[in-house]
Amino acid sequence: MSRLSGAMKLAKLRELMESVAVGGLKAKGIQAVIVNTEDAHQSEYLREADERRKFISGFKGSLGTAVITANQALLWTDGRYFAQALSELDPPEAWILMKEGVIGTPTQAEWLAKNLPPKSTVGADPSLLSYNVWLTLHTTLTTAGHSLLALQENLVDQVWGDERPSIPKNKIVPQTLRYTGKKAGEKVELCREAMVKNGATVLVITALDEVAYLLNLRGSDIAYNPVFFAYVIITLQDLHFFVDKSRLTPEAERQLRDEGVNPKFHSYEEMRPFVKQLASTLTENDKVWINNEANCALHAEFGDVRKHTAITPVCLMKSVKNEVEIAGLKHAHIKDAVALVKYFAWLEDQIKNKVLVTEISGATQLEKFRQKEEGYVGLSFNTISSMGAHGAIIHYAPSPESDIPITDESFYLCDSGAQFYDGTTDVTRTLHFGIPTDYERECFTRVFKGQYALSTAIFPVLLKGNYLDTLARKSLWDVGLNYLHGTGHGIGAYLNVHEMPIHISWRPYPNDPGLQAGNFISNEPGYYEDGKFGIRLENIELVVKVNTRYQRENQEFLTFETVTLVPIQTNILDMSLLTQDEIEYLNRYHEKCWNILSPLLQGEDNTQALAWLRRETQPISKDCIS
Template identity: 35%
Template sequence: MISAVPGRTNLATNNGLIYDFFFIGPIERLYNFMITCTRHNLSPYEKRIASGELRQACSNIGLLPQPPRRVNTTGRLIALRKLLNDPAELKDPFPLHALLVTSDDDHQTEFVSNYDKRREYISGFSGGGGDVIITMNKAILWADGQFYQQANDELNCDWLLMQDGNPLVPSQAEWLISEFPGGARIGADPKLIAADYWNSLEYELQQKSLKLELVKTKINLIDKIWTNHSQTDEEKHAFTLDDHYTGKHWTLKLKETRRELKHLGAEAMVITALDEIAWLLNIRGRDIPYTRFVKGYVLLSQTTITLYVDPNKTKLNVTSFFNAEIPGLTDSSVEMKPYNDIWIDLRTRCQIWKTVLVPSSFVYSPGASKQIYDLVPEEKRISKPSPIIHLKAVKNPTERVGMRNAHIRDGAAMCMFLEYFERRFKAGDLWDELKISQEINRFRMEQHLAVDVSFRTIVAFGTHGSQPHYEPSLTTSLPIFDNSTIIIDSGGQYCDGTTDVTRTIHLGEPTDDQKDAYSRVLIGSIQLASLIFPDNLKPSSIDVLARAPIWEIGEDYQHGTGHGIGAFLGVHESPVYIHYNPRMKQDHFKVGFFFSNEPGIYLENKFGVRLENVLEVIDKPYLKHTYGRSYLGFSDVTLVPYSNKLIKFEMLSNREKRWLNNYNAKIRRLIGAELKRQNATDAFYWMMDNTQHIPESRASIHCQSISILMSHIFLSKLYHLLM
């Protein structure tokens, strides 16, 4: 899946530059001054971008045909604005001038249940990221580059659209300050906003305007106007994972976590992130789409642990798994209490505990909500990233084997689907983007230990491929022809691992431009995957290897090159985020990390190309350890053939061809054995045809040597810069 930009960078990082909330340095001041000057000298077109008025089919002259995905939210905005001006409904003596609505649920999860899609309800925008501000006469959505076109298609003309990250576009705080120079009360639900985001916004508002106040609403205003808004009656039972899959009993994980808390000087910790609860307790659920998480909170101290969860979800074996029937609190049993008891218990137990860690944001982990944050007294609060982030990122030996095995079955499913799809297309079957998505999910779910898909499958044909995060729907699904590329980005949740793979295919004869784009993306992917490096190299440093062939033609992509991936957990997992502008502190690579490698080229209104493999970080013990440094490398665990018809082999060096031959041999060995085991004869021969040996050319040896030499020079200089 596309590597999304972690966090809300437009606030705490001021459009990409990190600064301490209590000190803005000279570089940041200069940057802010340059942005201010730039915005004062805009062309009419740039002014429309900066104001959010550059909208598709939203002319003031005449009525233009509206995009088919557009959602009419006029009535919802009218109903919401009535509440903003009604103190009785607000349960507040003063009205609100604006409302901030985020994409989050109570746990700041990446994917939210249908019940928690409040931002989508009020705006109509269904993308994975973006926040809105609604005033009495304006409605604005901020969406980053990968979702910008989708938002333009889905928002009706009541909305202004801001391209988050564009230097011409103001941040939420900047916009509020300019919109309300005389002061205003901006409401927001503190349960649905991470504390770091809330605090950074509040700080920025207070620094520049003492008259602007961020107000905690006593009710959720979207829930108040949302008709037919109710929790599903379906019982979603939680379940536990055996050590055979996790490699470690939950009691051992507790000991590790408590040891880390002690090092951080914390007597206790409140755990709100669902992936962290799932990992820590070896528990899974069915509350969140595409991730097998159960909604809950955990209070963990050095001697006790309490899980707050809906008791209806733990009727099966969960209670006995945690020794919860044993009376009293011990270090080897989990006390289980109703979900909403957290709000009373946290306040009460903080009277006993001396120090409590409240997780702060880190990469893909937004941290605890403002509501949780404020329940812990300031003098007892330790605000730092959760130690569980780092513990679960390094997969143990059992998890590593499980991830590799899951990818083998996943690769077999992909081969079976691609063979079937190509054969049925040649036979004259009619296909569209949505049908491909449905069929690929079906093939994947037929695999052993398959539980769910790991995100909504992306299938983008032709011009849709130029939108990095396009997802097909009933109103937009294009029919498939043989005259352009098809990007297929999909993944699965298995009991032993999580997968994420992207391939770009072509059913006809590719153009020279399509071959050139595909080859550049492949070369970038190979250059990154081939890297051997010292263990103190930061993930952001390797991004240039994937982008270099794409930069050569003046192109780039508006998403990261890679993201961490969990073991039967989240498809986006901290702490790995690969981008040359990381926007946050970074850890070094560690053996046992798994992450994606996914460069792409997106040519607007033409076509797109993206290729994605999951890599495992491995040790290179045979290399000499210079100055006490170990050397690491990568191993591709995704095993799906590339499309030979889209490759310009003359663009590849002998080294890159050799890498591709080794990769294909690995597919033939591992995926071939799995396809034979499943008696998938047609898919086996399709796989063999698409992994044939590529001849290496003597003529390219000199160029290859120069390429290797330049790479060594570049990495040598980079290494010395980092030391």
């Protein structure tokens, strides 16, 4: 992190904005600059060297866009991060928080169009903005009489200077057939079949998890994500691999050959020049398949070549897990559940015996339990270990400055996950080690009711998750409560914890192809009160086929199978709000947790965890006293 203060960073950035040449007129400068979160691959999580928005604003969340003008600095982010942003923006008096998803909040393009002086120029790095985002900005600004300029140099990098973190050069290793279930060569041929079907002669793969999945390779360039920096271009004859070849282990190179892939290697930096040269050789009969989520700079290098801009076949392939990946993900969630049961049993005992456990020391202990499980690689994201009011900060990450004890006085929210060689996990449980208020019980129960409603839904194949979102919210909406984040995201097979393209959200996602058997997706409703508490329950669900009462030709229906196996605390439920179906569902779920986990928690070392699991999976009924 730079030694410059937040105010000094903004001042230096504004100096650079004034010196940008526009149309050959150096004196004109630019009137605004956009600093978004993504890297050149539109990644959600970033390596330190790409955390430009964090550097310039101080805000550490995984989603947000900063807009800086001559006299204002604004940050857009969504409801997961409102409280966090207000506490992190630096200096706080210099920044305005723009709350995405709140009625009346304009988009960045709308705000710029309305608030800039006439005929202003807005600068942005085209390699860091997707073509979709760039096009929307360009259209809105042009309509308002402004212009959008593709910056030749990134201004934030210039402010950062020598203090910018170095680029990692970590090894790239093979992910074997034991875990992938399909050879890389087979995946490449499936891509070519899709290319022929769509009339494309070139396919461009830019998303890092798509590259890793396609080639059955893994890396560690970005914390928590087993990916590496590379591009792939597939033609009907060749596969071009843009990567620092020296980083591939001998085993990785050998596996590529053994799985039927013989890449033509290029350095990572050659991608844009290669694309420009390739475009010059293409004819009117050629068509390039490049997703509109790929960065604008790459789109621009292809010029006027015909394009197919749908999501890539790799993205779709990756989302629908094969039998080997399904078995692996289920196994990973069993191991993860063992670790979490040990942790919650240990934590409850520590609190009961007045032993100090803080948010950080608790998260550290949880990681120790995970490390004991076979095939553990690391965390899938920074553990959200949040006590009381911190739980209302939806993506809270405890720091030495914010760390507080975990007590029995309020809710404790723990959202955590792991990377195992056979799968990625993500689970949230909210517990209360004391006596919650009646209102807190009601909120917790309504969150559970939403999770139940979604988990038991039956729906047609290829239904977009957007249409299911209301099920998870209805119980909260009935009493005027809500949450400001999505309800579900895809999850990778030892890949990214948030995996495109499927979602369950109040937001429509145009690239969502609809749910189908083999998808894994989270189910995570919640409720949050700033300054008081946060509640979230998150399970990972496998989408499976279901037999309905009435069978019709060409009509396939789906439902969910829960693969997370961590008990939900029942003694804080308001039983009067539960239906008999909900009670029976929870009893069946807890019976499954017990039957699968208890054989794995035998021996003296697991006495505490086994006793906790037994108690937490006891059946409940309407006769239970809340």
